[in-house]
Amino acid sequence: MTQLPHAGLTGVDTHAHIFHQGLKLAGDRRYSPDYDATLEQYLEHLDRCGLSHGVLVQPSFLGTDNSHMLAALRGFPQRLRGTAVVERDVSDDVLDELAEAGVVGIRLNLIGQPLDDYRSAPWQALFAKLASRGWSVEIQRGMDDLARIVPQILKAGVAVVIDHFGLPAGEIDPVNSNHQALLSLLSSEDVWVKLSATYRSRSNPAQASRSIERLRDAYGHSERLLWGSDWPHTRFEDRTDYDAQFALMQTLLPNADERRQVLVENPARLFKIELAS
Numbered sequence: 497m498t499q500l501p502h503a504g505l506t507g508v509d510t511h512a513h514i515f516h517q518g519l520k521l522a523g524d525r526r527y528s529p530d531y532d533a534t535l536e537q538y539l540e541h542l543d544r545c546g547l548s549h550g551v552l553v554q555p556s557f558l559g560t561d562n563s564h565m566l567a568a569l570r571g572f573p574q575r576l577r578g579t580a581v582v583e584r585d586v587s588d589d590v591l592d593e594l595a596e597a598g599v600v601g602i603r604l605n606l607i608g609q610p611l612d613d614y615r616s617a618p619w620q621a622l623f624a625k626l627a628s629r630g631w632s633v634e635i636q637r638g639m640d641d642l643a644r645i646v647p648q649i650l651k652a653g654v655a656v657v658i659d660h661f662g663l664p665a666g667e668i669d670p671v672n673s674n675h676q677a678l679l680s681l682l683s684s685e686d687v688w689v690k691l692s693a694t695y696r697s698r699s700n701p702a703q704a705s706r707s708i709e710r711l712r713d714a715y716g717h718s719e720r721l722l723w724g725s726d727w728p729h730t731r732f733e734d735r736t737d738y739d740a741q742f743a744l745m746q747t748l749l750p751n752a753d754e755r756r757q758v759l760v761e762n763p764a765r766l767f768k769i770e771l772a773s
Contacts, residue, residue: 505770507547508763511659511692511724512538513555514568522559526608529557533728535568539575541727541738547759549769553634554581555730556605562594569598577767579603579634584618591625600767601632601657611641614648623652632657632688632766639664643677646687655686655766660693660726661711667703668710679714688766691748691758692724692741695732705748721758722766723749 516532542550552565562580569578578599582590612619626633632655635645639662649656661668662678669675681687689711694704712718725741749755763769 505548505760505764507545507759508549508551508723508767508769509542509547509725509727510551510722510763510767511553511690512550512727513553513730514538515555515558515564519558519564520561521557525557525559527557527730529730531728531733535571538727539572541725545738545742549575549577549763551577551579551600551724551763551767553579553603556581562599566594566597566599573598577769579632581605584622586622588625591629595629600630601634601655602626603634603636606635606637606641606645611645614645615651619648620652623649623654627652627654630768631655634659636660637663639668639678640672640674643674643681646678646681650681650684650686653686655688657688657690657722657766659690660696661691661699661704661707662689663697664699664707665697667697667699668707670710679710682711682714682720685720688720688722688762690722690724691745693726693729693732694744695729695735696726701744701747704744708748718754718757719762722763723758
């Protein structure tokens with residue numbers, strides 16, 4: 497395996513996790529993996545699918561110890577970027593260290609968590625630090641709550657990335673007032689959506705296709721849509737695999753120009769990956 501097996505940027509998988517069973521797990525975790533998902537395995541998936549780059553997302557069950565992910569980023573600085581999990585009062589020195597390794601955003605996994613007031617001074621101070629670095633805040637939370645959370649974070653001028661279609665429980669439904677409220681926020685240039693993990697929403701391909709259509713209509717374009725494999729599909733490992741998710745993406749994005757937009761141009765812009773000249 498080489499640092500960059502393809503010339504230029506051929507595609508970016510914006511959502512994957514790496515870990516092994518010897519790592520210390522967070523005490524408040526909801527899930528404990530009983531297998532390894534290694535960097536070598538992940539890079540093999542990228543190579544096989546012809547994808548030049550990937551974005552590693554810190555698994556929630558590892559808490560704020562990002563060291564395993566950082567080692568991977570430092571080993572492949574041209575090919576990988578990272579999304580970290582940090583404490584709300586994280587220092588500038590720690591953020592600088594993360595940035596040096598290739599981190600370009602943080603993640604808030606709010607599944608099963610009480611919602612905080614993200615307008616509060618401590619949260620706004622963190623978001624302002626991220627905005628000044630050109631980072632994003634990635635959110636995992638069900639669709640019905642997102643319209644409450646996203647405006648609070650946008651207030652700080654930081655980009656927001658919504659995980660997994662927004663977890664809409666089937667499909668994004670414009671008749672649902674909470675879904676419509678979120679769709680109305682997509683006029684902001686700072687809101688992005690990952691087309692990933694349809695299985696977490698129990699969405700079939702037809703429902704996912706309709707969700708993409710509604711996102712596209714709300715945006716008026718496809719310039720802030722992203723794709724992620726969600727490898728290794730934690731909790732759903734027995735229902736899908738990398739090849740199946742890559743094939744589904746191709747089915748859901750049949751237009752080659754739009755597929756390039758989602759796989760190449762959009763993630764390059766958000767995650768600071770240089771396009772080949």
